[in-house]
Amino acid sequence: MTENSNASQSLPPLCLIGGGQMGRAIVGGLIQAGTIRPDDLVVVDPSAQCRQWWSDQHPSAKCHASVQTVETMPPIVLLAVKPPIMQRVAQSAPKQWAGRLLVSVAAGITLNSMQAWFGHDRVIRVMPNTPCLVGEGASAFCAAAGATDEDQGHVKTMLEAVGIAIAVDEKQMNAVTGLSGSGPAYVFTIIEGLADGGVLAGLPRDLAMQLAVQTVLGAATMVKETGQHPGQLKDAVASPAGTTITGLNTLERRAVRAAMADAVAAAKQRGDELG
Numbered sequence: 001m002t003e004n005s006n007a008s009q010s011l012p013p014l015c016l017i018g019g020g021q022m023g024r025a026i027v028g029g030l031i032q033a034g035t036i037r038p039d040d041l042v043v044v045d046p047s048a049q050c051r052q053w054w055s056d057q058h059p060s061a062k063c064h065a066s067v068q069t070v071e072t073m074p075p076i077v078l079l080a081v082k083p084p085i086m087q088r089v090a091q092s093a094p095k096q097w098a099g100r101l102l103v104s105v106a107a108g109i110t111l112n113s114m115q116a117w118f119g120h121d122r123v124i125r126v127m128p129n130t131p132c133l134v135g136e137g138a139s140a141f142c143a144a145a146g147a148t149d150e151d152q153g154h155v156k157t158m159l160e161a162v163g164i165a166i167a168v169d170e171k172q173m174n175a176v177t178g179l180s181g182s183g184p185a186y187v188f189t190i191i192e193g194l195a196d197g198g199v200l201a202g203l204p205r206d207l208a209m210q211l212a213v214q215t216v217l218g219a220a221t222m223v224k225e226t227g228q229h230p231g232q233l234k235d236a237v238a239s240p241a242g243t244t245i246t247g248l249n250t251l252e253r254r255a256v257r258a259a260m261a262d263a264v265a266a267a268k269q270r271g272d273e274l275g
């Protein structure tokens with residue numbers, strides 16, 4: 001788990017609107033870190049299956065099918081619904097948002113839209129990623145004018161309890177989405193590809209997967225902990241006329257580096273469209 005100064009701080013009670021993948025990753029990570037207690041959690045989701053999941057995992061959390069039935073809305077509302085339904089959520093229960101800190105993780109949805117739909121500007125926009133679930137999230141955030149320093153402190157506490165949190169300018173948010181928001185999916189694909197390669201080369205699947213995962217983890221940890229440029233670390237692996245340079249040459253022929261950059265740029269573009 002990422003070490004940080006805020007991990008032991010606690011948060012005020014929280015309402016999670018949308019208990020799906022991202023909501024589970026953040027709030028699951030927060031509960032695991034001890035930053036929030038399930039008793040202080042309200043989850044709103046129309047899916048009975050989803051509510052059952054929350055009740056099974058955290059029996060003391062209060063689950064609702066609709067925001068309208070929440071009697072006392074907690075001071076922080078974490079909005080983790082799909083971008084196209086955010087406006088509908090806002091308009092379904094306008095009285096519930098008054099005086100609350102609104103935190104949105106929706107890709108592409110701007111602070112301006114949030115303010116217009118929810119009727120006030122105590123709003124913070126966050127782009128997290130699913131590794132929050134295991135305390136290794138990479139999140140960026142930006143705040144509307146109405147969010148106080150204390151509000152921003154709460155969001156930092158929330159995000160740093162489950163990984164790293166970086167304040168950015170809102171115009172960078174969709175690029176962040178294309179890189180770290182969507183990035184875990186790219187890396188999962190790489191891990192799958194490496195494991196497939198191991199199987200293709202004759203290894204049993206479970207051994208290939210174990211080696212692929214540890215290789216990605218080890219390489220990422222080296223970049224983080226040595227502070228060396230990845231190119232330098234790459235050069236140290238590749239012996240003259242050896243195996244690595246032969247593999248790297250294949251990757252370059254397939255333009256893997258450009259494919260990664262194109263993926264981030266295309267995802268950023270999609271974020272622009274969603275907004």
Ligand SMILES: NC(=O)C1=CN([C@@H]2O[C@H](COP(=O)(O)OP(=O)(O)OC[C@H]3O[C@@H](n4cnc5c(N)ncnc54)[C@H](OP(=O)(O)O)[C@@H]3O)[C@@H](O)[C@H]2O)C=CC1
Binds near residue numbers: 128129
């Ligand atoms: N998944 C990821 O890796 C990341 C996602 N995000 C953002 O997080 C948000 C959620 O994405 P994700 O968790 O993947 O999506 P999910 O579909 O997994 O979760 C969204 C949940 O919201 C529920 N929902 C639908 N309507 C309402 C409503 N009116 N009130 C409350 N809940 C509702 C859905 O129920 P039902 O299924 O029945 O519709 C579903 O359970 C998106 O805006 C996305 O951009 C940001 C970063 C990373």
Ligand SMILES: O=C(O)[C@@H]1CCC=N1
Binds near residue numbers: 107177181182
């Ligand atoms: O795919 C998506 O749109 C969301 C946003 C970032 C990751 N998942």
